[in-house]
Amino acid sequence: MSTKYSITTVFSSFMYGIVAIPVQIEVYLTPGINTFDILGLCDSSIMESRGRIRAALVASGYSFPHGHITISISPSYIKKAGTNFDLPIAIGILIASKQVRINCSKKLYAEGELSLDGQIKATPGGALRLSCAKKENYDFYYLPSDQKPSCKCASLSCSLNETLLDCIESMKRKYCPIKYSLDTVEEDDENYDVSIIKGQPKALRTLFISACGWHNVLLVGSPGCGKTMAGRLIKLLLPPLSNDEVCEIFALNNAISRTLESEDSISASRPFRYVIQDTTTSILIGSNSKLKPGEVVLANRGVLFADELCEYKKGVIDCLRQPMEDRLITFNKDGNEYKFPTNFIFVGSTNPCNCGNYYEKKSKCTCTEAQRLRYEQKISGPFLDRIDLFCEMHRVDNDGLKQIAFTKTDGEIRFLKEKVAQCWLVQKERARQAGIEECLNGQMVEENLVEIFRADKRIIEYCADMSTLYSCSARGFLRLLKIGRTIADIEGHKDIEQSDIAEAFSYRNREFGVGKY
Amino acid sequence: MDSNEKLYADIYYSCFIESEGIGTRVIQNLIDKEAIDSIRSLNQLAKEDYAKIDSLCSSDFDKLDSALRAREKILMDTEASFEIARVNGITSVSVEDEEYPLPFRQLSGMPKVIYCKGRRELLSKVSTNGSVSIVGTRGPSSYATYATKDFSTKLSNKGIVIVSGLALGIDRVAHSSCIEAKGDTIAVLAGGPDNTYPLCNKDIYEVICKRGLVVSERKPGTKAVKQYFPSRNRLISALSDACLVMEAGVNSGTLHTASFAAAQGKEVFVLPNSIYYENNMGGHMLVSDGANILYDISHVIDSVAREVFYRKLGSFPTELDNINSTNSMIKELRCKLLRNSDALTSENYKVLLCDELTIRPMDSDELASSLKLPFSKLSVLLSELEVEHRIQMIKGKYILTFR
Numbered sequence: 004m005s006t007k008y009s010i011t012t013v014f015s016s017f018m019y020g021i022v023a024i025p026v027q028i029e030v031y032l033t034p035g036i037n038t039f040d041i042l043g044l045c046d047s048s049i050m051e052s053r054g055r056i057r058a059a060l061v062a063s064g065y066s067f068p069h070g071h072i073t074i075s076i077s078p079s080y081i082k083k084a085g086t087n088f089d090l091p092i093a094i095g096i097l098i099a100s101k102q103v104r105i106n107c108s109k110k111l112y113a114e115g116e117l118s119l120d121g122q123i124k125a126t127p128g129g130a131l132r133l134s135c136a137k138k139e140n141y142d143f144y145y146l147p148s149d150q151k152p153s154c155k156c157a158s159l160s161c162s163l164n165e166t167l168l169d170c171i172e173s174m175k176r177k178y179c180p181i182k183y184s185l186d187t188v189e190e191d192d193e194n195y196d197v198s199i200i201k202g203q204p205k206a207l208r209t210l211f212i213s214a215c216g217w218h219n220v221l222l223v224g225s226p227g228c229g230k231t232m233a234g235r236l237i238k239l240l241l242p243p244l245s246n247d248e249v250c251e252i253f254a255l256n257n258a259i260s261r262t263l264e265s266e267d268s269i270s271a272s273r274p275f276r277y278v279i280q281d282t283t284t285s286i287l288i289g290s291n292s293k294l295k296p297g298e299v300v301l302a303n304r305g306v307l308f309a310d311e312l313c314e315y316k317k318g319v320i321d322c323l324r325q326p327m328e329d330r331l332i333t334f335n336k337d338g339n340e341y342k343f344p345t346n347f348i349f350v351g352s353t354n355p356c357n358c359g360n361y362y363e364k365k366s367k368c369t370c371t372e373a374q375r376l377r378y379e380q381k382i383s384g385p386f387l388d389r390i391d392l393f394c395e396m397h398r399v400d401n402d403g404l405k406q407i408a409f410t411k412t413d414g415e416i417r418f419l420k421e422k423v424a425q426c427w428l429v430q431k432e433r434a435r436q437a438g439i440e441e442c443l444n445g446q447m448v449e450e451n452l453v454e455i456f457r458a459d460k461r462i463i464e465y466c467a468d469m470s471t472l473y474s475c476s477a478r479g480f481l482r483l484l485k486i487g488r489t490i491a492d493i494e495g496h497k498d499i500e501q502s503d504i505a506e507a508f509s510y511r512n513r514e515f516g517v518g519k520y
Numbered sequence: 521m522d523s524n525e526k527l528y529a530d531i532y533y534s535c536f537i538e539s540e541g542i543g544t545r546v547i548q549n550l551i552d553k554e555a556i557d558s559i560r561s562l563n564q565l566a567k568e569d570y571a572k573i574d575s576l577c578s579s580d581f582d583k584l585d586s587a588l589r590a591r592e593k594i595l596m597d598t599e600a601s602f603e604i605a606r607v608n609g610i611t612s613v614s615v616e617d618e619e620y621p622l623p624f625r626q627l628s629g630m631p632k633v634i635y636c637k638g639r640r641e642l643l644s645k646v647s648t649n650g651s652v653s654i655v656g657t658r659g660p661s662s663y664a665t666y667a668t669k670d671f672s673t674k675l676s677n678k679g680i681v682i683v684s685g686l687a688l689g690i691d692r693v694a695h696s697s698c699i700e701a702k703g704d705t706i707a708v709l710a711g712g713p714d715n716t717y718p719l720c721n722k723d724i725y726e727v728i729c730k731r732g733l734v735v736s737e738r739k740p741g742t743k744a745v746k747q748y749f750p751s752r753n754r755l756i757s758a759l760s761d762a763c764l765v766m767e768a769g770v771n772s773g774t775l776h777t778a779s780f781a782a783a784q785g786k787e788v789f790v791l792p793n794s795i796y797y798e799n800n801m802g803g804h805m806l807v808s809d810g811a812n813i814l815y816d817i818s819h820v821i822d823s824v825a826r827e828v829f830y831r832k833l834g835s836f837p838t839e840l841d842n843i844n845s846t847n848s849m850i851k852e853l854r855c856k857l858l859r860n861s862d863a864l865t866s867e868n869y870k871v872l873l874c875d876e877l878t879i880r881p882m883d884s885d886e887l888a889s890s891l892k893l894p895f896s897k898l899s900v901l902l903s904e905l906e907v908e909h910r911i912q913m914i915k916g917k918y919i920l921t922f923r
Contacts, residue, residue, distance in 0.1 A: 208899070
């Protein structure tokens with residue numbers, strides 16, 4: 004005697020590194036001794052879900068079916084991990100055991116982790132999975148209510164539920180998805196004041212130019228002169244993210260940092276990643292084998308701040324060269340190429356020498372020339388070549404302190420921020436007119452820069468004279484031009500003027516890796 | 521005296537001493553004993569003026585007498601030469617002029633009059649910026665040519681004046697690469713300053729006349745003759761702070777330049793080459809005589825910088841006279857800065873910046889606060905001053921350069 008047992012199919016997806024892969028979950032109930040098997044290269048986090056599902060079903064008032072339960076998750080050749088299969092498996096079991104009925108021809112997508120008492124909880128990387136699921140075009144979406152921000156990001160219409168019971172009960176009714184609209188908030192940093200780097204107008208100007216034109220910066224100065232504070236300032240100067248950018252960044256960062264979504268609205272502030280000196284290549288770049296990018300991707304469209312650059316382990320800084328140049332990193336796994344954007348402003352800070360007092364007047368530098376050279380050489384030449392602006396900083400003395408006391412700073416941050424936003428508009432408009440992808444001056448890779456930047460022959464000659472005078476590379480020449488263009492944008496000049504180039508010239512590298520002659 | 525009269529008088533002087541081979545010692549005696557006021561009043565010299573000078577010997581008297589007798593011919597020569605000078609735009613610089621090169625004043629046996637074509641200000645730049653002579657064979661190896669080009673370009677980029685003799689080979693390369701690098705170059709000719717020798721260097725001669733300076737001690741119209749070359753070489757070495765010998769054969773004229781340089785107390789640098797390379801034997805001899813070996817540009821720059829520095833120290837007292845007037849100007853500017861800073865031009869600000877830096881090295885932030893200038897404006901001024909070699913940054917602070 005044989006009975007035809009039907010197979011229930013539920014759809015879900017999981018994170019392979021930080022790439023979302025859609026899966027199909029099949030549930031097969033047959034009579035016999037009670038067993039519960041999950042197939043498809045599942046790791047222990049999925050195997051453990053058996054206990055959670057059983058408890059949650061019972062706690063929600065449903066019965067756990069007797070007999071063999073076989074769950075197969077396909078594609079079954081990829082190793083899987085994650086707890087978001089709890090809900091789809093539970094739903095599958097309920098449908099297979101006929102405790103709830105749905106239209107068999109419709110495709111149902113579900114994800115979420117179950118607690119023993121039947122609560123549905125969110126899992127990291129929701130936004131990426133949902134945008135992947137959206138493309139597959141399923142008929143029903145049942146998601147944890149904690150994942151509201153992710154739904155907003157993926158602009159997915161779905162049904163959000165807090166408990167398994169709610170979910171199953173809503174399945175019995177008519178499916179009425181809700182589409183949540185994206186709302187963003189900008190973090191309030193008003194109490195953070197520009198006066199912390201008062202008395203250091205060069206540093207402020209450098210960071211301002213950097214924010215205006217997306218230029219990389221290296222701050223060099225003695226300990227306690229406010230490098231770290233200055234570096235943090237740049238975050239406040241950058242305009243807020245656009246809605247598309249917010250989604251892109253929220254999705255990736257949520258998946259990489261494995262944080263759970265908590266608030267209802269998503270922050271539109273730009274990322275600011277602070278990297279400490281004992282960092283490693285795998286923290287910065289990420290792990291290829293696990294397909295998990297690191298800080299460079301987290302800092303995308305924001306700032307990567309590397310403090311005490313000279314204290315980094317050998318080779319760690321240099322691994323930043325490729326992401327800074329190409330503005331993306333490429334991972335190769337199983338013959339597939341995965342690209343992640345790394346479009347950040349690099350802000351570095353370092354001491355000028357081992358004792359740190361090389362630039363100071365009052366405290367004497369105790370380093371020998373050889374020690375100093377050795378210290379400088381910790382940052383390689385090719386890396387320095389990718390830094391646009393160099394700024395020396397000093398401890399603020401009497402005059403500077405007076406200036407702090409006498410000058411008003413109210414609203415200066417807001418004023419500068421508006422100025423940056425204006426500059427961005429000018430630059431994007433210029434890129435649009437030139438028929439290239441919208442980008443800021445620091446990101447330009449086009450070859451006919453001279454034309455796009457509106458630099459006349461006299462300026463080019465002046466620029467070339469300056470760069471030969473101080474033996475700059477070809478990249479140095481272009482860098483001078485790019486910074487000059489940004490300054491011209493700030494000053495509101497249509498064509499680059501000689502004074503713009505002259506100012507740009509004062510931010511060049513003077514100490515690091517530069518011989519005396 | 522306007523410039524034409526000066527030129528005429530200088531040419532007269534040249535013709536006068538050339539006619540009988542009268543030495544500078546005799547002329548100096550005439551001036552010392554007040555027979556004439558200066559070399560430019562030589563025209564008025566009469567027999568009774570010098571008859572009583574006892575420090576002259578009988579042969580000197582004979583020469584002066586016959587020169588005076590040949591006055592007609594000298595005047596004719598002067599006229600002819602003056603015409604050539606006028607047509608070619610040649611000017612003269614004599615020991616009376618402020619522009620007369622400082623090294624010539626400090627060395628004996630230098631001509632009292634030199635003729636120039638081109639940018640005369642380079643004569644004073646020689647002492648303020650320092651200069652290097654680059655000399656060598658007329659038929660150099662490609663190695664020496666390459667090195668000449670390299671060193672000439674790098675030295676020009678440092679603002680150092682390149683002096684050479686406008687001959688073929690090394691001289692030509694030295695001049696042309698200096699001009700390509702937009703540097704300052706001086707060509708010292710053996711004949712008159714209108715007289716290109718060899719003729720195939722006419723192209724570069726034209727360029728130097730415009731962008732550099734051509735100098736000669738011979739009056740305009742003089743042909744380049746073999747025996748003039750050694751005396752030309754002593755001017756090359758005298759005008760420079762260091763002498764670079766790029767390649768020299770055993771009997772090369774370059775060795776003259778090198779020995780003049782050594783005698784005048786200038787550093788001699790010799791580009792090393794293979795000992796089996798015949799054409800550089802002269803260079804190797806110089807090395808064995810104790811010349812420096814040229815392998816690092818910084819040695820040359822150091823040596824020039826030292827010379828410039830000492831000159832600066834030596835000339836300090838004469839600058840003291842100017843200090844009072846400068847001080848009052850700076851005071852005035854400071855008043856302006858306090859009352860209405862909009863009236864100040866960028867040149868005014870530069871003066872104030874340099875004044876701030878005379879006291880002690882300062883970083884840009886301090887300068888900004890003391891001049892009450894936003895950094896965006898200040899950085900433009902600082903960059904320009906840096907390009908003009910008036911200030912430089914050391915240890916994160918700006919200081920005045922010695923130049």
